[in-house]
Amino acid sequence: MRPFEKYPVCGWDLVEKKVETLLRGGAHTAVLKVRAEVCLRCGGRLYSQEMVWRFEEIKAKLKRQETAEFKPMGLSFEMVQSGRL
Numbered sequence: 001m002r003p004f005e006k007y008p009v010c011g012w013d014l015v016e017k018k019v020e021t022l023l024r025g026g027a028h029t030a031v032l033k034v035r036a037e038v039c040l041r042c043g044g045r046l047y048s049q050e051m052v053w054r055f056e057e058i059k060a061k062l063k064r065q066e067t068a069e070f071k072p073m074g075l076s077f078e079m080v081q082s083g084r085l
């Protein structure tokens, strides 16, 4: 079931796409490949309600360091602020 035919923010058509999304919980980040409705104009994304609940679950797990079901994929880095940037 598609709750929206158009992206409510700008009113353009949505297409279903597989997208990558980053979830953060505490110091951890997980990458998920999920289905989303993507706006053809601005790239805005809509996720299903189930997906949003799943995201919340995953973020809570990351926060609690329950990372057993996630596969490590290398380190992520944060750029240290430097005067040259």
Ligand SMILES: [Zn+2]
Pocket: 007, 009, 010, 011, 012, 039, 040, 041, 042, 043, 044
């Ligand atoms: Zn849009």
